Amino acid sequence: MYECPNCGQNLKFDIARQQMHCDYCDTVMDPYAITEKHTAREVMDPAYTGATDENGKAKPVETMQVHIYTCPQCGGEIVGDVNEAMVFCSFCGASTPLNERMTSIRRPEIIIPFQKTKEDCAREYKKLLNKAMFAPKELKDPKNISGFRAIYMPYWVYDFTRNAAITYSGKHCYHRGNYDYTDHYKVTTNISMEYNGVNYDASSSFSDNLSQAISPYEAKAAKPFTTAFMSGFYADTMDVEPSVYEKEAKDIVCDHAADIVMQNQRSRAYTVEKDSVKRAIDPKTNKSILAMFPVWFMSYKTTDKKGKERVLYSVINGQTGKAAADIPVDLRKYLIGSLILAIPLFIVFNLFLQFRPMILAIAAAAISILCMISLGAQASQIAAKEMGSDDAGLSSINKRNKEYKQALKTREKWEAKSIWKANAIFFFVPLVLCALLVLIKPVQDYYYYVAVIISGVCDCFMLTDIMRRYNKLASRPLPQFKKKGGDDSANINGNI
Numbered sequence: 336m337y338e339c340p341n342c343g344q345n346l347k348f349d350i351a352r353q354q355m356h357c358d359y360c361d362t363v364m365d366p367y368a369i370t371e372k373h374t375a376r377e378v379m380d381p382a383y384t385g386a387t388d389e390n391g392k393a394k395p396v397e398t399m400q401v402h403i404y405t406c407p408q409c410g411g412e413i414v415g416d417v418n419e420a421m422v423f424c425s426f427c428g429a430s431t432p433l434n435e436r437m438t439s440i441r442r443p444e445i446i447i448p449f450q451k452t453k454e455d456c457a458r459e460y461k462k463l464l465n466k467a468m469f470a471p472k473e474l475k476d477p478k479n480i481s482g483f484r485a486i487y488m489p490y491w492v493y494d495f496t497r498n499a500a501i502t503y504s505g506k507h508c509y510h511r512g513n514y515d516y517t518d519h520y521k522v523t524t525n526i527s528m529e530y531n532g533v534n535y536d537a538s539s540s541f542s543d544n545l546s547q548a549i550s551p552y553e554a555k556a557a558k559p560f561t562t563a564f565m566s567g568f569y570a571d572t573m574d575v576e577p578s579v580y581e582k583e584a585k586d587i588v589c590d591h592a593a594d595i596v597m598q599n600q601r602s603r604a605y606t607v608e609k610d611s612v613k614r615a616i617d618p619k620t621n622k623s624i625l626a627m628f629p630v631w632f633m634s635y636k637t638t639d640k641k642g643k644e645r646v647l648y649s650v651i652n653g654q655t656g657k658a659a660a661d662i663p664v665d666l667r668k669y670l671i672g673s674l675i676l677a678i679p680l681f682i683v684f685n686l687f688l689q690f691r692p693m694i695l696a697i698a699a700a701a702i703s704i705l706c707m708i709s710l711g712a713q714a715s716q717i718a719a720k721e722m723g724s725d726d727a728g729l730s731s732i733n734k735r736n737k738e739y740k741q742a743l744k745t746r747e748k749w750e751a752k753s754i755w756k757a758n759a760i761f762f763f764v765p766l767v768l769c770a771l772l773v774l775i776k777p778v779q780d781y782y783y784y785v786a787v788i789i790s791g792v793c794d795c796f797m798l799t800d801i802m803r804r805y806n807k808l809a810s811r812p813l814p815q816f817k818k819k820g821g822d823d824s825a826n827i828n829g830n831i
């Protein structure tokens with residue numbers, strides 16, 4: 336904590352003022368006027384692949400001493416300079432005192448201080464939920480909003496440059512007489528490009544789909560880091576190496592630059608292939624900078640049908656106010672909503688089409704096939720989410736584990752089997768009934784209607800199962816972070 340020079344109480348960073356502020360005597364101070372309480376210590380640690388010089392040798396990085404809190408339930412770690420006991424965990428939602436210890440972590444180089452206050456955050460969260468028609472009403476409980484925590488998330492910020500003459504290939508195809516001709520060109524262009532601030536989250540506990548949903552951050556607004564900005568706030572620790580996202584960042588930059596290069600080539604006689612331009616651009620990564628970006632973070636605990644605990648995350652960009660959340664669908668609300676929508680649709684369709692019973696039976700069978708296809712697609716998505724392989728950062732850590740890939744495959748099979756077991760009968764009954772009607776062609780309409788009603792009920796069961804699995808995708812299993820130990824945790828922060 337930072338003592339107020341006037342009264343000795345705790346000085347905190349105040350979002351509305353963008354200054355350090357004392358709640359007791361109203362003293363206001365510039366964050367840079369405060370000297371860091373822990374003098375940074377330079378260390379040489381080859382485990383930091385992020386900090387290498389031009390020759391690929393490990394460069395010294397600065398570290399800082401922080402209070403780190405560990406959740407006894409999930410092993411999640413969070414840094415806090417908050418001067419109070421932590422009574423709940425933001426990752427798994429457990430209400431339990433967290434264990435505190437001092438440790439040193441890599442000191443970030445830049446920070447975007449929080450711009451959005453908790454009131455802004457509450458407003459954005461409400462706006463988001465108002466748009467979600469079928470959201471369970473518990474989520475809208477204002478009590479939840481108090482659970483939002485201001486957390487600085489670690490990000491890798493990449494800079495790319497290339498100033499050179501690049502060469503790529505172009506061609507011109509034409510037809511003359513009985514022959515096809517292709518002229519090949521070698522094109523050389525001078526480029527001078529500079530991309531700054533391409534960023535990716537550097538924490539495996541902050542999942543990619545959430546960080547993407549609240550992106551972008553305006554990295555240009557970042558300020559030189561000083562620990563005063565963290566006073567009264569939390570922070571997540573960096574545990575994903577910068578190399579994990581570097582390729583993706585490079586690809587985005589190349590893609591954009593290639594478009595510009597190609598625009599300039601448009602009036603030429605030849606055509607240029609984008610891939611060839613992208614390969615030629617091949618920019619240099621100047622550096623990857625560790626940054627702290629502001630996120631309002633909330634977790635909400637729920638239980639699934641089998642009584643297993645799940646967690647829902649809501650996040651809000653602390654710079655722009657962009658909000659994203661895991662929002663499941665309330666099945667009862669959804670069914671009632673669909674019914675209300677189905678009645679006018681049915682009336683409208685009836686005005687234009689005559690529903691013949693045979694067509695209805697075929698439609699029911701077709702719906703059943705569509706449901707099965709959609710369920711099948713969910714199997715691998717669910718497996719990926721449950722196993723964390725949809726997060727590049729987390730899977731870069733998991734992939735070090737040999738058994739992980741095997742486990743992911745097993746899990747996919749298991750999900751597919753569970754879908755099949757739950758739906759096989761509802762899938763086959765409409766198909767069999769439809770086939771019987773086509774083959775026998777009974778005279779009385781009565782048979783058709785009974786078949787259609789039975790098929791319709793089967794389709795409803797499948798649709799409900801799709802929604803149930805959608806809800807599984809909209810929530811997360813309780814996280815289990817591996818405790819430190821073993822060779823892989825050679826990072827200074829030991830957050831693997």
Ligand SMILES: [Zn+2]
Nearest residue numbers: 339342357360
């Ligand atoms: Zn004071």
Ligand SMILES: [Zn+2]
Nearest residue numbers: 406409424427
């Ligand atoms: Zn926890």
